[in-house]
Amino acid sequence: MTQKTTAPDAAAFADVTEWVFDLDNTLYPRHTDLFSQIDRKMTQFIRDLLDLGHDEARALQKSYYRDHGTTLQGLMIHHKIDPNVFLEQVHDIDYSWVKPDEALGEAIRALPGRKFIFTNGDTTHARRAATALGILDHFDDIFDIIAADLTPKPAAATYDRFLARHGVDARRAAMFEDLPRNLKVPHDLGMRTVLIVPRNLDTVLDEVWEHEGRDGDHVQHITDDLSGFLQAVLPGA
Incomplete structure (x- = not known):
C-alpha cells in the first residue's frame, strides 16, 4: 500500500511546479459554513x-x-x-462568512510554479470565495464547470481537459481535494494527491459515501491544515 502521510513530506513535492486546488471545503475549510x-x-x-x-x-x-x-x-x-x-x-450567497487567510495566501504565493483552482462550481463563485480569502491574485487561472463542458470531477475526461487546456504535466503536479473519489484520476495520471479533512479527523461528513476511498492508495497525503502543509513543503522549508 502507498505510504500515506499526515506529516508534510517536502521531498515528495520537490519537483512539483503545478499546484491544483479544489475550492469548496478545500481552500476554505468546512467549518466556514459557506x-x-x-x-x-x-x-x-x-x-x-x-x-x-x-x-x-x-x-x-x-x-x-x-x-x-x-x-x-x-x-x-x-x-x-x-x-x-x-x-x-x-451561488447567490453571503460570502462574509469567509474571512481573509493571510497565512494561506502567503503559502500559496510562495509555491514555485503555477497555481490553479479546479472546481465543480463556476468561476464567479470561485472568484468571490477566493477574493474573500484574500488569495485570488495568487492563482494563474480558474478551471470551472463551464470550462469542463459541464462534466464534473471525478470524470477522467474533465481532468484531461484541464491538463490539455493549461499544458500541465501531471507528473509535476499536485492535487488538493476534500473528496477522496476526486483524487483517483489525478493519482492515476501521476499527480501527487493530498486529501483535505476537517480539523477533527472523526468529524462525520454530510454523506457517509464522502468518506469512501480515504484509505485507498490514491490518497497519498492527508492534512487538516492546508496552509501549514504548504508551508512545510516549500523549497528550503
Whole structure:
C-alpha cells in the first residue's frame, strides 16, 4: 500500500511546479459554513422545480450528487434544466462568512510554479470565495464547470481537459481535494494527491459515501491544515 502521510513530506513535492486546488471545503475549510448555504439553495431549487417537500427534495439532491458528481449534472440529465440559471441561483450567497487567510495566501504565493483552482462550481463563485480569502491574485487561472463542458470531477475526461487546456504535466503536479473519489484520476495520471479533512479527523461528513476511498492508495497525503502543509513543503522549508 502507498505510504500515506499526515506529516508534510517536502521531498515528495520537490519537483512539483503545478499546484491544483479544489475550492469548496478545500481552500476554505468546512467549518466556514459557506457550502452549507449552497447546499440549502440546491435543495430549494429542486423543491421549486419539482414541487417536492424538503426531505424528498434533499434526498433527490444527494442522490444526484452521489451518482453524477454534482447535483447540477443530475438535474441536467433527468430534468433538462438550464445550468446557468441553476449556477446563478445556488451561488447567490453571503460570502462574509469567509474571512481573509493571510497565512494561506502567503503559502500559496510562495509555491514555485503555477497555481490553479479546479472546481465543480463556476468561476464567479470561485472568484468571490477566493477574493474573500484574500488569495485570488495568487492563482494563474480558474478551471470551472463551464470550462469542463459541464462534466464534473471525478470524470477522467474533465481532468484531461484541464491538463490539455493549461499544458500541465501531471507528473509535476499536485492535487488538493476534500473528496477522496476526486483524487483517483489525478493519482492515476501521476499527480501527487493530498486529501483535505476537517480539523477533527472523526468529524462525520454530510454523506457517509464522502468518506469512501480515504484509505485507498490514491490518497497519498492527508492534512487538516492546508496552509501549514504548504508551508512545510516549500523549497528550503
